Amino acid sequence: MIDKLEEIQLKFERLTAELSDPDVLGNAERLRRVSKERSDLEKVVEAFREYKSVSGQLKDTLAMLEESDEELREMAKEELPGLRERSAALEEELKILLLPRDPNDDKDVILEIRAGAGGDEAGLFAGELLRAYLRYAELHGWRTELLDSSEGGAGGLKEASVAITGDAVYSSLKYESGVHRVQRVPATEAQGRIHTSTVTVAVLPEADEVDVKVNPADLEWDVMRSTGAGGQSVNTTDSAVRLTHKPSGLIIKCQQEKSQQKNRAMALKMLRARLLELETSRIKNAQDASRKSQVGTGDRSEKIRTYNFPQDRCTDHRIGLTLHNLPAIMSGELAELLTTLRTHYQAERLREETGGTSLFPSGSAD
Numbered sequence: 411m412i413d414k415l416e417e418i419q420l421k422f423e424r425l426t427a428e429l430s431d432p433d434v435l436g437n438a439e440r441l442r443r444v445s446k447e448r449s450d451l452e453k454v455v456e457a458f459r460e461y462k463s464v465s466g467q468l469k470d471t472l473a474m475l476e477e478s479d480e481e482l483r484e485m486a487k488e489e490l491p492g493l494r495e496r497s498a499a500l501e502e503e504l505k506i507l508l509l510p511r512d513p514n515d516d517k518d519v520i521l522e523i524r525a526g527a528g529g530d531e532a533g534l535f536a537g538e539l540l541r542a543y544l545r546y547a548e549l550h551g552w553r554t555e556l557l558d559s560s561e562g563g564a565g566g567l568k569e570a571s572v573a574i575t576g577d578a579v580y581s582s583l584k585y586e587s588g589v590h591r592v593q594r595v596p597a598t599e600a601q602g603r604i605h606t607s608t609v610t611v612a613v614l615p616e617a618d619e620v621d622v623k624v625n626p627a628d629l630e631w632d633v634m635r636s637t638g639a640g641g642q643s644v645n646t647t648d649s650a651v652r653l654t655h656k657p658s659g660l661i662i663k664c665q666q667e668k669s670q671q672k673n674r675a676m677a678l679k680m681l682r683a684r685l686l687e688l689e690t691s692r693i694k695n696a697q698d699a700s701r702k703s704q705v706g707t708g709d710r711s712e713k714i715r716t717y718n719f720p721q722d723r724c725t726d727h728r729i730g731l732t733l734h735n736l737p738a739i740m741s742g743e744l745a746e747l748l749t750t751l752r753t754h755y756q757a758e759r760l761r762e763e764t765g766g767t768s769l770f771p772s773g774s775a776d
Contacts, residue, residue, distance in 0.1 A: 411504075411505075411508075414508070415454070415458045415504065415508075418451055418454055418455060418458070419455050419458060419459075421451065422448060422451045422452070422454075422455045425444055425447055425448040425451070426448060428444050429441075429444060429445065429448065453507055454504070454507045454508065457500055457503050457504050457507060458504060460500055461497065461500040461501065461504060464493060464496050464497045464500060465497060467489075467493055468490075468493045468494065468497055471486045471489050471490055471493055472486070472490070474486035475487070475490075502760075505760055506756045506757075506760055509756065509759055509760060509763060512580075512581070512584075514580050514584070514615035514690075515578055515580055515581035515584075516578050516580070516581070517579070517580045517615040517616050518573065518574060518575040518576070518579050518580070518615075518616045519573075519574050519579050519580050519583055519584075519613050519614060519615055519616060519683075520557065520571055520572070520573055520574075520613075520614045520616060520679070520680055520683045521543060521571070521572045521573075521574055521583065521586075521611070521612070521613055521614075522569070522570070522571050522572075522610075522611070522612040522613075522614065523536050523539060523540050523543075523567065523569065523570050523572075523609060523610070523611055523612075524536065524568070524569040524609065524610045525562055525566065525567060525568055525569065525607075525609055526589065526607070526608035526609055526610050527606075527607060527608045528592075528605065528606065528607025528608060529563070529607075530562065530563040530564040530566055530596075531566075531592075531594075531596045531605055531607045532562075532566070532592075532607035532608060532609060533561075533562030533563060533564065533566025533567050533568055534564060534565070534566040534567075534596075535566075535590075535592045535607055535609050535717075536562070536566060536567040536568075536569075536570075536609045537565075537566050537567040538740055539590060539609055539611070539740075540567060540570055540572070541740075541742075542739065542740050542741065542742050542744065543572075543574075543583075543586075543742070543744075544572070544742070545741060545742025546742040546743075546744045546745075547574050547576070547579075548742070549742055550576060550577075550582075551576060551577075552574050552575060552576030552577075552579060553574070553575040553576060554572055554573070554574050554575075555572065555573045555575075555666075556570065556571075556572055556666050557571040557572060557573055557664055557666055557676050557679075557680060558570065558571045558663055558664050558665060558666060558676075558680075559571070559666070571664075571680060573616070573676075573679070580613065580615045581752070582748055582752075583613045583748070584613055584615075585728075585748070585751045585752070585755065586611050586613050586748075587611055587612050587613045587714075588610075588611060588713070588714035588715070589608050589609070589610055589611075589713045589714060590608065590609045590610075590611055590714065590715050590716075590717065591606060591607070591608050591713050591715065591716045591717070592606070592607050592608070592609070592716075592717045592719070593605070593606050593716060593717070593718045593719065593720070594717075594718070594719035594720065595719075595720070604720060608713070612687075614680075614683035614684060614686070614687050615683065615686060615687070616679060616682070616683050617682035617683050617685065617686035618682075622682045622685045622686050622689070624655075624678065624681065624682065624685070628655060628656050628657050629653060629654070629655060629656070630653070630654040630656060631651060631652070631653060631654075631674070632651065632652040632653075632654075633648045633649075633650065633651055633652075633670060634648060634650045634651075634652065635648055635649075635650060648670065649665065649667065649668055649669060649670045649673055650663070650664070650665030650670075650673060651663070651664055651665070651670060651673045651674050651677050652677075653674075653677040653678070653681060655681055655685070658684075658685065658688065660681060660684050660685070662677045662680045662681050662684070663677070664676045664677040664680065713727060714726065714727060714728055715727065717736060717739075717740075718736075719736060722734050722735065722736050723736070724736055724739050724747070726747065726750075726751065728751075728754075729750065729751060729754045731747070731750055731751075733746060733747060
């Protein structure tokens, strides 16, 4: 483990030096590649440097326990627990940073939300959940673009697709896929009874042409007039498109742009994301159908989270996490929830990779 970290640090230092090389600076593509490689290693190197520093302090502090000066020994006893705790925390952090990365983590995503069981109340919650994700994206400086939407009854949302672009979007949102359940008293409920409704969320990493090859002969295009809210050009021209991928049977609709050409491009982007998800799910299931740490099974009927408004409670059933202050969560304050999910599944992967054993030599920090 230490040898591997030393190699990473040497590579990081070499890449740092290359960023000052005139040959690299004069080649835009090479500069981009070197900068990206260095950026990918930076967190590991920073944590490793701190680990080595803390290990050195810990070694010196242990040596102080052998000193004849009683005051020095007492000082060492006071400092030792904090140093050991920090050293252990850094060791765990380094193990997680060295885990094989999900190749999709840095990708942008297409977020799909659909009202499920519960009629108008499900549509209303679908709209609220979409606004929460859009607000979270805004707080992170991500860009969002509505690709397609369909209104439901009572001003709710039947379904919507949104492209979200930014830094490591998929890494942040990938565990949101599944069924979200809401429990509350609808505004139209005269008897004050609590209703249960569901909303389905899918987070699809955007696929480039190199990720998914689409044969034009497999595509069937239909054009139509846009429906729903929109400017006069949107609703009075045949700019909406419906794309059918014949081998998979997938159907994609896109009508948000005035230009048919732009809607075609968006539809292709959405299709590639769907096909990439299908292929990724197929590979995962083939590799290990019983992998318990896998988030869901690809089955959208799996309930992952409950939003209970009377109890001001949000519970993620996969990890047993319960948070309160639903108004803040529905306003886009999702950081605690999403970070806890990522940490949990990273720890699961770490246990699988290491079998619970330490990857550091015994006493390496002493």
